[in-house]
Amino acid sequence: xxxxxxxxxxxxxxxxxxxxxxxxxxxxxxxxxxxxxxxxxxxxxxxxxxxxxxxxxxxxxxxxxxxxxxxxxxxxxxxxxxxxxxxxxxxxxxxxxxxxxxxxxxxxx
Numbered sequence: 641x642x643x644x645x646x647x648x649x650x651x652x653x654x655x656x657x658x659x660x661x662x663x664x665x666x667x668x669x670x671x672x673x674x675x676x677x678x679x680x681x682x683x684x685x686x687x688x689x690x691x692x693x694x695x696x697x698x699x700x701x702x703x704x705x706x707x708x709x710x711x712x713x714x715x716x717x718x719x720x721x722x723x724x725x726x727x728x729x730x731x732x733x734x735x736x737x738x739x740x741x742x743x744x745x746x747x748x749x
Contacts, residue, residue: 641743642693644686647672648704648736653682656703660686665696687746697738706735 648656653669660667670683688696 641746642688642690643741643743644684644688644693644696644700645739645741646684646686646700646704646736647681647738648684648700650680650682652704652736653684656700657684659699659703660684660696663695663699665692665699687743693740700736700738704736 646656657667657669665686665688668685670685672681672683686696
């Protein structure tokens with residue numbers, strides 16, 4: 641058996657969880673937050689038989705899209721007297737970070 645940890649952006653998690661459930665997979669949801677943008681993330685835990693791993697990973701890939709987003713960063717240019725000026729920067733958000741680990745024992749009570 642395998643345990644999949646999928647860390648996805650909060651925006652993607654409802655649709656992804658619905659698709660996993662509709663495909664017959666049970667999912668445990670943990671709220672988490674990212675370190676870079678300090679934005680909300682969702683960590684999903686899914687226990688599956690090894691032969692189903694590619695199907696689950698395919699669903700995660702399909703419903704966890706990465707996209708461009710603009711964020712404002714504050715810069716203090718020396719030539720402007722040290723005042724803060726918002727400066728938009730484009731970054732990639734979304735997608736998924738996935739960990740797959742072996743499960744020695746699994747029991748649902």
